[in-house]
Amino acid sequence: MSDSSLRVVWVYPDLLSTYGDQGNVLVVGRRAHQRGLNVDRIDVRSDQPVPTSGDIYLIGGGEDRPQRLAAERLVRDGGLQRAVDNGAIVFSVCAGYQILGHEFVNDQGERQPGLGLLDVTSVRGTGVRCVGDVLADMDEHLRLPQLTGFENHQGITHLGPTARPLARVRFGNGNGTGDGTEGAWNDTVFGTYMHGPVLARNPLIADLLLKLALDVNALPPVDDRWYEALRAERIAAATQPA
Amino acid sequence: MSGNSEPLSPRAKLAVSAGRAAAAVSRAAGRGSGSVIGGRVALKLDPDLLARLAGHLDVVLVSATNGKTTTTRLIAEALRSEPDDVVSNALGANMPAGITSALAGGSRARYGVIEVDEKYLSTVARDVTPKAIALLNLSRDQLDRAAETRMLAERWREGLAGTKALIVANADDPLVVWAASSSANVVWVAAGQEWKDDAWSCPSCGGVLQRPGDEWACGECGFRRPTPSWALSGDHVLDPHGSAWPIRLQLPGRANRANATTSAAVAAAFGVPPQTALERMFAVTAVAGRYDVVSYQGREVRLLLAKNPAGWLETFSLIDPPPAPVILSVNARGADGTDTSWLWDVDYGRLAGHPICVIGDRRLDLAVRLEVAGVDFQVCQTAEEAVRRCPPGRIEAIANYTAFQDLRRAVGN
Numbered sequence: 076m077s078d079s080s081l082r083v084v085w086v087y088p089d090l091l092s093t094y095g096d097q098g099n100v101l102v103v104g105r106r107a108h109q110r111g112l113n114v115d116r117i118d119v120r121s122d123q124p125v126p127t128s129g130d131i132y133l134i135g136g137g138e139d140r141p142q143r144l145a146a147e148r149l150v151r152d153g154g155l156q157r158a159v160d161n162g163a164i165v166f167s168v169c170a171g172y173q174i175l176g177h178e179f180v181n182d183q184g185e186r187q188p189g190l191g192l193l194d195v196t197s198v199r200g201t202g203v204r205c206v207g208d209v210l211a212d213m214d215e216h217l218r219l220p221q222l223t224g225f226e227n228h229q230g231i232t233h234l235g236p237t238a239r240p241l242a243r244v245r246f247g248n249g250n251g252t253g254d255g256t257e258g259a260w261n262d263t264v265f266g267t268y269m270h271g272p273v274l275a276r277n278p279l280i281a282d283l284l285l286k287l288a289l290d291v292n293a294l295p296p297v298d299d300r301w302y303e304a305l306r307a308e309r310i311a312a313a314t315q316p317a
Numbered sequence: 318m319s320g321n322s323e324p325l326s327p328r329a330k331l332a333v334s335a336g337r338a339a340a341a342v343s344r345a346a347g348r349g350s351g352s353v354i355g356g357r358v359a360l361k362l363d364p365d366l367l368a369r370l371a372g373h374l375d376v377v378l379v380s381a382t383n384g385k386t387t388t389t390r391l392i393a394e395a396l397r398s399e400p401d402d403v404v405s406n407a408l409g410a411n412m413p414a415g416i417t418s419a420l421a422g423g424s425r426a427r428y429g430v431i432e433v434d435e436k437y438l439s440t441v442a443r444d445v446t447p448k449a450i451a452l453l454n455l456s457r458d459q460l461d462r463a464a465e466t467r468m469l470a471e472r473w474r475e476g477l478a479g480t481k482a483l484i485v486a487n488a489d490d491p492l493v494v495w496a497a498s499s500s501a502n503v504v505w506v507a508a509g510q511e512w513k514d515d516a517w518s519c520p521s522c523g524g525v526l527q528r529p530g531d532e533w534a535c536g537e538c539g540f541r542r543p544t545p546s547w548a549l550s551g552d553h554v555l556d557p558h559g560s561a562w563p564i565r566l567q568l569p570g571r572a573n574r575a576n577a578t579t580s581a582a583v584a585a586a587f588g589v590p591p592q593t594a595l596e597r598m599f600a601v602t603a604v605a606g607r608y609d610v611v612s613y614q615g616r617e618v619r620l621l622l623a624k625n626p627a628g629w630l631e632t633f634s635l636i637d638p639p640p641a642p643v644i645l646s647v648n649a650r651g652a653d654g655t656d657t658s659w660l661w662d663v664d665y666g667r668l669a670g671h672p673i674c675v676i677g678d679r680r681l682d683l684a685v686r687l688e689v690a691g692v693d694f695q696v697c698q699t700a701e702e703a704v705r706r707c708p709p710g711r712i713e714a715i716a717n718y719t720a721f722q723d724l725r726r727a728v729g730n
């Protein structure tokens with residue numbers, strides 16, 4: 076952490092904020108605030124430089140054309156890679172997740188380079204779009220309860236050797252590779268296909284990001300009653316056939 | 318602008334009466350108004366029926382993400398000078414089958430004022446050769462199944478290129494402007510658009526839009542807000558001559574005043590002066606329960622429909638200030654869209670100070686949303702319980718699509 080406040084950077088809300096993923100910023104901010112932390116939320120539009128001194132960077136999903144524009148601008152800007160070199164935490168969703176990989180297929184059907192911050196490569200699926208509630212077991216290294224979320228994507232994301240699957244799906248599609256993986260992570264960079272928004276459905280992932288940013292092992296507990304009730308409902312819903 | 322009177326072919330007449338029979342059967346079977354089923358039967362018998370029915374009328378099409386039902390009513394009233402001279406579609410029947418049924422409805426009609434689903438605008442505009450098309454706004458809606466917002470604008474743009482219709486379009490929505498500017502004949506209306514989060518990037522080139530005050534412009538390609546000839550200014554319509562006409566509506570809110578402004582601009586194209594048009598619009602009351610105030614459990618419950626983030630934002634700006642209690646109800650059934658993530662695009666912090674009860678299938682999503690917004694709330698199981706927890710007086714009840722239908726039923730509307 077740079078100084079007395081936690082710097083939470085919301086990357087490109089003008090392009091990548093279409094599926095309610097702004098909720099991830101709100102949940103991180105709220106849970107930090109409940110622990111007595113000052114939060115400095117920085118919204119960075121795609122015509123502004125990405126600051127390199129943030130603690131947590133959040134990137135959301137977007138439509139195909141904005142995804143192409145966002146990737147072009149992030150690659151050209153270079154700020155996010157420098158922030159990761161400085162030890163920043165990055166959490167990304169759907170189109171944002173694909174952009175963090177080596178490459179993805181854009182709205183013009185072309186392979187487009189991403190930021191290479193995650194060892195993943197995305198292509199466009201030819202089958203039906205993956206839409207619906209998902210239930211998955213989180214990577215055991217993360218020691219987190221089950222992942223619940225809502226997926227809505229056509230992408231297929233293949234993991235390379237230095238990316239670990241974020242979770243293994245029980246219900247739903249996740250990365251769409253057929254091997255049951257969902258999302259990817261390395262030490263400080265996370266990606267998932269889950270909306271919901273995913274941190275509202277899985278507040279302990281938000282806490283994990285805070286712990287990594289603060290370099291602490293534990294946080295004071297907060298009242299998770301409503302999150303727990305929502306999780307129970309959505310986990311039950313994911314296990315029902317549509 | 319006036320309709321021609323070429324008679325319907327025997328085949329078209331047969332299709333119309335078969336459609337009416339099917340609608341009657343459907344009504345008798347308790348399956349709603351029957352207009353969609355009737356239209357489907359008729360279209361199957363005569364695929365060109367829509368075009369032929371419309372050939373007898375001056376047709377106005379109305380499309381948008383929000384406000385198209387109300388605006389259709391406002392325009393219909395503004396144009397109506399005799400009881401039977403306007404036909405219009407039944408609520409929600411805004412796809413080709415429902416539209417066919419509406420146009421077949423009145424033999425003495427001169428005008429057809431037709432609400433069109435956003436996805437079908439290009440098709441219907443091609444089939445019915447409209448005289449005017451009103452375009453209000455485009456924003457995110459049911460993203461788990463609807464087309465992307467900019468794709469919709471692109472389809473409008475392609476579909477409307479070369480149309481002979483007069484386009485009456487909102488100059489304050491960049492997506493609408495982009496869609497409309499492929500047409501030769503456009504009247505721009507400064508109708509406002511509170512929701513801006515689907516139009517930060519230039520629909521033309523992808524550059525970032527700069528939005529100082531009411532203006533907007535792309536820094537890259539020069540695409541910018543056109544100069545409007547009509548405008549909503551407070552509670553007045555400003556016409557192209559600079560005259561201000563008072564808006565008096567039974568419908569609340571800025572969005573409805575914007576709809577009235579667009580409607581006045583459409584009516585003027587058919588020779589109805591703004592003053593007459595606006596006076597006629599006063600006749601429009603609640604549309605299918607929307608904005609209705611219902612006495613229930615000793616309280617006055619106002620029913621407000623909000624289906625997407627832009628709609629919620631406009632609704633927050635028209636409710637009574639605190640301490641007016643607010644009931645929020647959200648479902649995520651097929652007609653609502655099954656993804657509730659959009660709740661996080663709505664600034665529920667604006668409800669701070671109101672006592673809030675949440676209900677609906679997805680009340681727990683609302684609970685977490687409000688918890689994170691730092692707003693106090695209670696979770697209730699039913700509408701009745703929520704109403705009883707509110708003090709006597711006015712209650713503002715805001716619900717999305719199927720939740721709104723549930724709410725109407727619960728309070729006996």
Ligand SMILES: [Zn+2]
Binds near residue numbers: 519521524536538540
């Ligand atoms: Zn531009």
